[in-house]
Amino acid sequence: MEKTLNGAKLEVVQGDITQSAMACIVNAANSSLLGGGGVDGAIHRAGGRRILDECVRIRSERGGCPVGEAVITTGGNLKAKHVIHTVGPVWNGGKKGEAEKLGNCYRSALRLAEQHGIASISFPNISTGIYGYPKDEAAEVAIGAVTGVLARKHGFERIQFVCFDFENYDLYVERVGEL
Ligand code: AR6
Numbered sequence: 001m002e003k004t005l006n007g008a009k010l011e012v013v014q015g016d017i018t019q020s021a022m023a024c025i026v027n028a029a030n031s032s033l034l035g036g037g038g039v040d041g042a043i044h045r046a047g048g049r050r051i052l053d054e055c056v057r058i059r060s061e062r063g064g065c066p067v068g069e070a071v072i073t074t075g076g077n078l079k080a081k082h083v084i085h086t087v088g089p090v091w092n093g094g095k096k097g098e099a100e101k102l103g104n105c106y107r108s109a110l111r112l113a114e115q116h117g118i119a120s121i122s123f124p125n126i127s128t129g130i131y132g133y134p135k136d137e138a139a140e141v142a143i144g145a146v147t148g149v150l151a152r153k154h155g156f157e158r159i160q161f162v163c164f165d166f167e168n169y170d171l172y173v174e175r176v177g178e179l
Contacts, residue, residue, distance in 0.1 A: 001173045005147060008156040010179070012172040017162040018046035021079050022120040024072075025162075026109050028127065029055075029085040031064045033071065038129045039164070043083060047076035051083055068104030070112045082118060084109045088127030091134065099141050102127055106145035110156075120158040125168045139171045147179065 002011040017025050017039060027043045030036050033055040035044045044051055054073035058065070065071050070086040086109050089101035105126050113121050123142065127133035146159055161176070163169035 001176060003176055003179050005150045005179065006154070008150050008154065009158045010146065010150065010176060011158060011160045012163065012169065012176050013160060014163050014166065014169040016042065016164065017122050017124050018042050018078060020122040020160065020162060022122045022158060022160060023080060024082040024084055024113055024116075024118045024121045025075070025078065025080045026070075026121065026123045026126070027083050027085040028124050028129070028131075029065065029087055031066060031087050033059045033064050033085060036130075039124045043078070047074075047078045047083065050074050050076040055085065068101040068108060070105070070108040072112050072116060080122070082113075082116065084112055084121070086126065088131050088133065091127065091132040094134075094137070098127075098133065099137070102133065102138060102141045103145040106142055107149060110146070110149045110154075110159075114155050117155070119156055120160075121156070122160040122162045124162055124164065125172075128168060135168050136171055139168065139175055143172070143175050143179075 067087045086105040089098045128135045128138045
């Protein structure tokens, strides 16, 4: 499923983000930047040691990555040239600023991508696994944040939501279809 918004293709696909052929993929990391389970584990496994080496260097320089912010590394052995690591919020009932923090993840990642001249980028469904964010609410925030960026002047050609589980895929197909 895809839509064209202000000159960019917004795509919804089902699959494994480590196989993405976009210039950059986004990782749902944690503040330590030292890896973990879920998509984070998959990206580090597929991308190899160079990604972790750069994460360790960034961590030693600035003490990790706060929730809602983003850092960039090499894509290592991935097809993607870069990985942007962002840290989603842990779901805590919805009244602890979770939506703002989750939206900030998408906005921070896109800002960093533009600063690096990246025109194509794949996002996973940040916070909807181990961090427990309800999938329908997370989809609304994610799509809102990305379409907000695309509504302004931007340098993107393709932005992809890569949904691993079919619950997320169906939610995104429905919501992006309504845009
Ligand atoms: N490709 C695309 N999406 C994936 C993949 C994959 N290969 N594997 C899982 N997902 P999660 P979080 C989806 O738990 O909730 C880590 O330990 C998955 O179906 O990876 O942000 C970090 O180090 C779900 O929809 O990330 C943190 O400690 C989505 O990715 C913590 O988990 C996010 O699930 C972050 O938790």
